Amino acid sequence: MASTPQQRRAARHHQPVSETGPRRGRRAQPITVDAIIEAALDIVAREGYPALTMRRVAAALDTGSASLYAHVVNKDDLDELLIGRLSAELTLPHPDPATWREQLTGVCGRLRDQYLRYPGISRAALAAAPTNNDTLRLAECMLALLLTGGVAPQAAAWGIDALSLYISSYTLEISLLGRSDREWLVGRDDMLQRYAELPDAFPQTKRYAAELTAGADHERFDFTIGLILDGLTRRS
Known part of the structure; x- marks a missing residue:
């Protein structure tokens, strides 16, 4: 011992x-x-x-x-x-060439939800390398899914890093916004009003204020995960 x-x-x-x-x-x-x-x-x-x-x-x-x-x-x-x-509590799939993308998106979503159960804990993930068996098990699954999808090994390796960093930063942002001492933050309606009152030096921000403030639930998260996967498959 x-x-x-x-x-x-x-x-x-x-x-x-x-x-x-x-x-x-x-x-x-x-x-x-x-x-x-x-x-x-x-x-x-x-x-x-x-x-x-x-x-x-x-x-x-x-x-x-x-x-x-x-x-x-x-x-x-x-x-x-x-x-x-x-990481150990996550249910991980066996890679399927026909559904690898949906499988990987699901893994990312489950990890996101795990972090959101414990506000701010993704800060620990940002500072830690995946060295124990449970975190390596998750990284192994994500790597296998990307390789199954035809992503080149180097792109897949960096892709895991990009996905992990985004999940951690996304959940950390939510935890920071949810803090009790952040009640001064404005809502979407207030932001739209603020953008509408901007001077003409901000024409695009004023014109696309609705788009800049759009997104319910985890729509932005799903969009960004999809964007990363699109880029990885396109490069390969």
Whole structure:
């Protein structure tokens, strides 16, 4: 058995890939990596990612921060574990040449929804490379789908990066807009009024104000994912 948190972290990278994520439920003692993950996700779900600290997790588990470091190396390691857990819970398809595009769009949408359940958590994904088995499982699926669709290997590799960055930034933006201290932000009607009152130095903005402010639900998200996939297939 690995004797230090660093060794245990390295060992996790060689564990079998999870078919599904661990079930959520009541935390049990003694403190374990799973208990730490559960407590951290609960904090993020209720208060947002900025509220997540090792001290807060320790308090939620009714212990001291030092107890966590017996299982988790540091906050960055915890972030990697959180993104790994969310990735492990995704149902991933077997690549189908006839429907690969719809399959990949579905994976992107499910990852988006996972991040939106935990406001701001995609900030952790932006700062972490996919190195553990659960995040690599997701990257492997996305790569396989692009290759199945005839995308060249280098374009597929960079395509995964582009898709992942967009999903993370999109969900992060939504979490920032949803913060309670952002109530001063204006709605679409106010934006349309603002654009209508612009001076003539902004002719295109005034003319296409409706288009610039359009988009309900995740229409912009779907458009951008489609745009990326169009570009990848066209290049190939």
